[in-house]
Amino acid sequence: MKLFLFVIGTVLGSFLCLCAERVPKKESVIFGRSRCSYCHHPLSVKELIPLLSIIRQRFRCLHCGRALAFRYFFIEFLVGSLFVVFLSERSLILFWQLFWLLSTLVLAVIDCDTYLVEERIFLSTSLFLVAGGLILHQPIYWWQPLILLLCSSVLQRYLPDSLGMGDVWLTAVWSLLLTGYKLLVLLFIASGSGLLFFMIQRIRQKPLREVPFVPFLFCGLLVVLLSLKKA
Ligand SMILES: [Zn+2]
Known part of the structure; x- marks a missing residue:
């Protein structure tokens, strides 16, 4: 059963990578064959097997020979593992939490590429997330987004451009569904890991235009949801 969940998860992980690449370009996620991001050669079935194809190809495109991003492998493996962790028990709440993580993962990948929180994915998944929370009788902390937005507008006034508004809105939606603690x-883990990444990049002398923050929010969310699961 766990192997089955893992395999299904890797397939979905592969699809989420495709969504993260195509949605910002306003391309269809259903129609159109998968292609190499560099040479645009259509990929055959044997190049589309999650995890295995990329290992067999030694992380290179079979047609142009350019190195394929490690993130495809990482995301397929991560989603496979999340499927095992969150779907091994039959629980609608765990299913809802998995949806929360996966929608954030797509936003995180897009943020890495574009430094933006993709609006359409953010709005549609937030709607499902909050509706799911209400249906599953999760507590709703309606005052927290108000406090968060107030704090961020004060911070924005004194430290302009210190926060991306997309990150603020994303956190505001999440604050509806999580206790203040x-x-x-979550914010402590996200800021800490973001700062660590920034320092490592400085040491490696790789100048950063800005730091995409959603990947770090994803790390914080993952830790918090895993701790809830154990509680
Ligand atoms: Zn290629």
């Missing part, structure tokens, strides 16, 4: 833990 969990939210603080």
